[in-house]
Amino acid sequence: MNSPRDLGFSQFPKWRDGQWAAVQAAIDSDTRFTGLVLPTGSGKTLIALSWAALLGGRTVYVTSTKGLQEQVVHDHEDSGIQDIRGRASYLCDALGPRGALSDFAERLDSRQSDLAVCAPRRGDGAGCDQGPCYAGVKCDLRADGCGYFDALRAAQSATFVITNYAYWLRSGQYGEGLGPVDNLILDEAHAAPDELANALEFTITAADRELFCEVSTPGEGDPLADWADWASGLIRRTRQQAVGRPRTAQEAHRVLRVKSALLKLESLVRAALAGPDGWIIDSVETRSGRGTRFSPIIVAPSLETLAQGVKNVLLLSATLSDKTAALLGIPRKEWTKVEGPSTFPIERRPVIYIPTIRVDHRATPADLALWVGRIDQIIGQRLDRKGIVHTVSYARH
Ligand code: SF4
Incomplete structure (x- = not known):
């Protein structure tokens, strides 16, 4: 395959380093579930969609956030990818x-x-x-003119569909469904066990x-x-x-x-x-008052709530491990993990450890001031560059 354009992705005139090799590695997998571990910036979405295009049939691409969903739609609009999300969005x-x-x-x-x-x-x-x-009241717009049902019909007949975990899991369990699907791409798949657990949780109010x-x-x-x-x-x-x-x-x-x-x-x-x-x-x-919440601690028995019987499932992430597959209940004989090399030279990505404080619930305001001061010290020397500060939760932003 000379370029992504040969597969219908006209916005991408050529493969970047390692992309075609990653597509081939995923295609060569002979198991139902394939984990594709690729570094940030390697163009995972194009690789995954190319995998699906080569396999043929209908594909659903599942993202973890609506922001990522919008980005994929924007980057791949020429491929006719159809966006569908929860009913509240229409x-x-x-x-x-x-x-x-x-x-x-x-x-x-x-x-x-x-x-x-x-x-x-x-x-x-x-x-x-x-x-x-949804309560049984007749609405003429349901056949034509309702934002949600029009989008659903378009998605049910599209070759490529993009949605988020919440919609995919809910529509599979209780909703109208997206029709027969041949290939399923789970983006940010390291978070799939949590997404599945969230979808299974419910509260009797x-x-x-x-x-x-x-x-x-x-x-x-x-x-x-x-x-x-x-x-x-x-x-x-x-x-x-x-x-x-x-x-x-x-x-x-x-x-x-x-x-x-x-x-x-x-x-x-x-x-x-x-x-x-x-x-x-x-x-x-x-x-309405006190309720009783039921939360799964093991999601493995509910693997098919996520996979929904799809015959080719690609789990995509920069940080996917065999443990994720085990948590999801994927049988070993149905699992292949493929890792792509980083496109960044190793000498340009050193890990430098600077002992400062332990950031947890025991950290005092003085500890946190020290921590922020250390971050400022590091950033202060590199004001000409962009950077990312990773934290363990939004609360610590
Ligand atoms: S517009 Fe759509 S969501 Fe609203 S009642 Fe009609 S069919 Fe239902």
């Missing part, structure tokens, strides 16, 4: 002031509910996540309990199996509450609350089946 025109369902746009007291359904958003209107169509009309629920100390039994007993009754066509905002809101609660009951049953010991059950504060 305006629900039916709920707008002149919309056919504007009667459903009613402000609801957020203290009474954990769902902001049908409530106008800050700024210019309600999002499609608040669309009454006080408002949910109200809907179930239950006098008592299991307690936080009870095993997941007890919660799953409790949920199984409620699922049928709760389903019956979600039928019918709502006529008012309040009715639509109630149906959506019931549907949301139903998903949590089904998640409880699934969680118990997948591995009853791999969950933390704790009490948390929610808008």
Whole structure:
């Protein structure tokens, strides 16, 4: 392959050092899951999309942030890549002031509910996540004219689709889905176990309990199996509450609350089946009062929630390890890791250790002042250059 243009990526007239070799190495993998470890600045996105183009079929590219999603769309718009994101990112025109369902746009007291359904958003209107169509209200825009459903249809028929982990995981579990997919690219794949854990976590709120009309629920100390039994007993009754066509905002809101609660009951049953010991059950504060949160500590049993049966999966990262594959539950015989060389000469990337303080929760204000002073000292000698200060969390920025 002489250049990326031969694969349809017309914005890229030639391969950069190491790119074609990385594409070939990934293509040569004969396992379902391939980890491609490449340094920052090597053009990972082009390498991954070229891998997919050579394999053929439909590809979904999953990023960890909407910023990265936008960057990939911008850099590869000539390839016809179709962007899809969560319903909240699109305006629900039916709920707008002149919309056919504007009667459903009613402000609801957020203290009474954990769902902001049908409530106008800050700024210019309600999002499609608040669309009454999800409660069973007929909306003519769904077939043509709804920002979300138009984007979804375009994505379902596109060869290349880009989305974020939250949407991919949610649409696979509960949503409309993106149609058959042949190749899946997981960007920033070192974070995939956390993304999966976040998607699996759910909270039974006080408002949910109200809907179930239950006098008592299991307690936080009870095993997941007890919660799953409790949920199984409620699922049928709760389903019956979600039928019918709502006529008012309040009715639509109630149906959506019931549907949301139903998903949590089904998640409880699934969680118990997948591995009853791999969950933390704790009490948390929610808008409607105390709730019970279920958080997975082991995500391996839920690998297919992430991989969704796709036959070729490429995990892309600068810092991917075999441990990530193990955490995700990828069987050893289905895993190949390919590492590309850094394009920066080794003599130009020394690691220099300057003992200063230990930065953790025990650090005092004086320690932190010393730490910031040391950073200033280093930066002060290099004001003519750009640099990056890596911290362990946003709180320490
Ligand atoms: S289809 Fe649903 S989300 Fe889209 S405009 Fe209609 S009500 Fe809103």
